Amino acid sequence: MTSEMNEAEKAGKIIEWDADGRPVVPENPIIPYIEGDGTGPDIWAAAQPVFDVAVYHAYGGKRSIIWHELLAGEKAQRVYGPDNPLPEQTFEDIARYGVAIKGPLTTPVAGGFRSLNVALRQRLDLYACVRPVRYFPGVPAPVVHPEKVDVVIFRENTEDVYAGIEWEAGSRDAIEVLAVINKKLKDSGSQLVSLESAVGVKTMSEFNSNRLVRRAIQYALENGYPSVTLVHKGNIMKYTEGAFRDWGYQVARGEFPEQTITEVELYEKFNGQIQPAVIVIKDRIADAMFQQLLLRPEEFGVIATPNLNGDYLSDAAAAQVGGLGMAPGANIGDRCALFEATHGSAPKYAGQDRVNPSSLILSGVEMFRFMGWVEAAELIIKALTQTFAQRTVTYDLARQIEGAQEVKCLEFGVAIQENIRRISR
Ligand code: NAD
Numbered sequence: 001m002t003s004e005m006n007e008a009e010k011a012g013k014i015i016e017w018d019a020d021g022r023p024v025v026p027e028n029p030i031i032p033y034i035e036g037d038g039t040g041p042d043i044w045a046a047a048q049p050v051f052d053v054a055v056y057h058a059y060g061g062k063r064s065i066i067w068h069e070l071l072a073g074e075k076a077q078r079v080y081g082p083d084n085p086l087p088e089q090t091f092e093d094i095a096r097y098g099v100a101i102k103g104p105l106t107t108p109v110a111g112g113f114r115s116l117n118v119a120l121r122q123r124l125d126l127y128a129c130v131r132p133v134r135y136f137p138g139v140p141a142p143v144v145h146p147e148k149v150d151v152v153i154f155r156e157n158t159e160d161v162y163a164g165i166e167w168e169a170g171s172r173d174a175i176e177v178l179a180v181i182n183k184k185l186k187d188s189g190s191q192l193v194s195l196e197s198a199v200g201v202k203t204m205s206e207f208n209s210n211r212l213v214r215r216a217i218q219y220a221l222e223n224g225y226p227s228v229t230l231v232h233k234g235n236i237m238k239y240t241e242g243a244f245r246d247w248g249y250q251v252a253r254g255e256f257p258e259q260t261i262t263e264v265e266l267y268e269k270f271n272g273q274i275q276p277a278v279i280v281i282k283d284r285i286a287d288a289m290f291q292q293l294l295l296r297p298e299e300f301g302v303i304a305t306p307n308l309n310g311d312y313l314s315d316a317a318a319a320q321v322g323g324l325g326m327a328p329g330a331n332i333g334d335r336c337a338l339f340e341a342t343h344g345s346a347p348k349y350a351g352q353d354r355v356n357p358s359s360l361i362l363s364g365v366e367m368f369r370f371m372g373w374v375e376a377a378e379l380i381i382k383a384l385t386q387t388f389a390q391r392t393v394t395y396d397l398a399r400q401i402e403g404a405q406e407v408k409c410l411e412f413g414v415a416i417q418e419n420i421r422r423i424s425r
Contacts, residue, residue: 008030008066008068009030011028011030011066012026012028012029012030012065012066013026013027013028013029013030014026014029014030014096014097014098015029015030015031015097015098015099015371016098017098017334017335017336021215021333021334021335023098023099023337023370023371023372025099025371025372025373027062027063027064028063028064028065028066029065029066029097029099029371030066030068030097031065031066031067031068031097031099031100031101031367032067032068032069032070032093032094032097032100032101033048033067033068033069033070033100033101033102034069034070034071034072034073034090034100034101034102034103034105035069035075035102035103036072036073036102036103036104036105036341036345037073037074037075037103037104037105037106037345037347037350038104038106038344038345038346038347038349038350039103039104039345039346039347039349039350039351039352039354039355039409040073040103040104040105040345041103041350041351042349042350042351042352042353042354042355042357042409042410043103043341043355043356043357043359043360043409044103044360045353045409045410045413046357046360046361046409046410046412046413047357047360047361047364047413048067049413049414049417050361050364050380050383050413050416050417050420051065051361051364051368051376051380052064052065053417053420053421054368054376054377054379054380054383054420055368055373055376057379057420057421057423057424058373058375058376058378058379058424059373059375059376063373063376068093068097070089070090070093070094070100071087071089071090072085072086072087072090072102072105072116072120073085073086073105073106073116073345074106076090077108085105085108085116086116086119086120091120091123091124094120094124094336094338095124095335095336097336098335098336098337099336099337099339099367099370099371100336100337100338100339101338101339101340101360101363101364101367102338102339102340102341103340103341103345103360104340104341104343104344104345104346105117105345106344106345106347114164117340120331120338121157121158121331121338122158124331124333124336124338125158125333125334125335126157126331126332126333126336126337126338127156127157127158127208127211127212127332127333127334128154128155128156128157128211128212128215128216128330128331128332128333129154129155129156129157129310129314129329129330129331129332130152130153130154130155130219130329130330130331130332130366131152131153131155131310131314131317131318131327131328131329131330131342132151132152132153132328132362132366133149133150133151133152133153133314133317133318133320133321133327134149134150134321135147135148135149135150135321135322136321136322136326136384136385136388137385137388137389138388138389138391138401139321139322139326139388139397140322140397140400140401141320141321141322142319142320143294143320145297146320146321146322148297148298149293149297149317149320149321150297150301151293151297151300151301151302151303151317152219152223152225152301152302152303153303153305153310153313153314153317154212154213154215154216154219154302154303154304154305154310155212155305155306155307155309155310155311155313155314156204156208156209156212156244156305156306156307156310157307157331158208158307159203159204159205159208159306159307160202160203160204160240160306160307160308161200161201161202161307161308162307162308162311163201163203165200165201165203166198166199166200166201167198167199168198169196169197169198170196174197174198174199175195177199178193178194178195178197178199179195181193181199182195202237202240203240204240204241204243204244204306206243206247209243209244209247209248209306210247210250210251211334212304213228213230213247213248213251213252213304214251214255215332216228216302216303216304217251217252217255217256217259217260217279217281217302217304219302220279220301220302221256221259221279223369225279225301225302226274226279226280226301227279227280227281227282227299227300227301227302228252228260228279228280228281228282228301228302228303228304229282229283229284229289229300229301229302229303229304230244230245230248230249230281230282230283230284230304230305231283231284231285231286231289231303231304231305231309231310231313232244232245232283232284232285232286232305232306232309233285233286233287233309234246234283234285235285240306241286241306241309244305244306245283248281248283248304249262249281249283252281258278259277259278259279260278260279260280260281261275261278261279261280261281262280262281262282263280263281263282266280279301286305286309286313289303289309289313290312290313290316293313293316293317293320294320297320314327314342318342322397323396325343325355325356325358325359325396326356326358326359326362327342327343327359327362328341328342328359328360328362328363328365328366329341329342329359329363329366330363330366330367330370332370337367337370339363339364339366339367339370340360340363341359341360341363342359342363343359353408353409353410354394354395354408354409355394355395355396355409356393356394356395356396356397356409356412357394357409357412357413358384361380361384361413361416362384364380365377365380365381368380379420379423379424380416380420382419382423383416383417383419383420383423384416384419386419386422386423387412387415387416387419390405390415391403391404391405392404392405392407392412392415393405393406393407393412394406394407394408394409394412
């Protein structure tokens with residue numbers, strides 16, 4: 001343990017976790033943060049004071065966060081050398097302190113790192129990627145009624161075609177794997193696969209699907225969403241995506257029998273009328289879902305889906321309400337959670353104090369909700385809403401809003417802080 005960590009532990013307390021995978025949060029928790037690369041330091045400098053001011057005003061000074069910096073990405077490489085962008089200490093501290101927040105990390109071009117973000121998710125078993133998508137009045141959006149969108153996407157984070165199990169076309173491994181597959185296909189009388197093909201493997205397990213759907217249902221119940229939609233491509237991929245759907249319904253029926261009803265039952269028993277305190281479990285085929293989210297977004301609340309569908313759907317939904325620069329994200333496991341801006345490190349704007357810090361600020365809002373600090377979360381949402389209504393925005397939005405007052409990244413954060421103080425008076 002470093003001396004700085006001892007300092008953090010003198011001032012603050014560690015967040016514990018209960019048996020249901022929920023944090024038990026003290027009044028002065030230690031929260032590790034990673035500034036991130038490129039524009040990461042710019043947005044962190046704007047966001048952190050917003051978090052502190054919101055917590056101070058929401059709880060009259062009784063609660064505060066003890067921030068603890070962790071090194072990752074280029075900052076870690078400067079200290080530990082080019083081969084070490086993710087030091088062991090960083091993994092250990094996120095696991096030890098339980099809840100952490102990060103800016104974007106640049107994917108190193110060389111050195112065999114697929115992505116630092118993927119490494120963090122896999123090592124810490126952060127199996128649920130959570131992406132809330134809501135509209136803020138005044139933010140330019142490409143659809144007629146962006147205000148009808150209020151969804152939270154739970155994307156499975158550990159398997160599906162994203163597990164990285166693939167072999168290059170023509171490689172010895174690919175040919176060996178294909179030979180085994182072709183033997184099976186021949187036995188069942190199916191058409192064989194060309195031995196020149198590249199191969200990728202799609203796996204889905206009941207354990208991983210269940211824990212994702214379980215979290216999605218819990219979130220819907222705790223945050224007042226009326227439905228959980230299982231989005232899959234089970235009509236084509238019956239044993240993977242189809243199983244995801246079936247397992248999802250089983251979790252609802254088996255673990256939440258009193259609090260859930262299927263869409264079919266809702267029509268049979270209640271003529272489709274939503275029942276109080278009961279959430280509807282439904283499923284949609286992925287391609288139809290993209291249409292329905294555009295055409296009838298008000299019909300969806302929480303969405304639970306495998307990795308690939310979730311990747312596409314999260315970005316499409318974010319675009320619907322005004323773009324990725326605003327979308328927050330979280331990666332959650334049963335023993336720790338990492339909240340993060342969803343955009344990249346935008347290196348061409350690094351150090352210019354220009355970019356929009358909203359994605360990181362809204363990730364902090366999700367972190368507060370997760371910690372049960374709902375008042376601080378609501379205060380930031382109100383203040384951010386007011387800031388947009390005042391048309392005080394960074395360059396990316398200013399160029400799309402008539403009469404906008406363009407401010408720097410830090411100034412945008414200060415404007416939110418002023419609105420927090422004004423609301424709290
Ligand atoms: P990017 O999101 O960094 O940038 C694309 C463009 O989006 C920028 O040029 C800028 O115009 C705009 N943009 C991004 N964030 C913005 C903000 N906060 N405010 C205003 N405009 C913003 O995507 P990229 O260029 O593909 O990736 C750069 C690096 O980031 C790569 O190394 C990539 O691997 C990494 N990356 C990291 C994460 C993460 O840490 N979660 C996510 C995506 C990409």
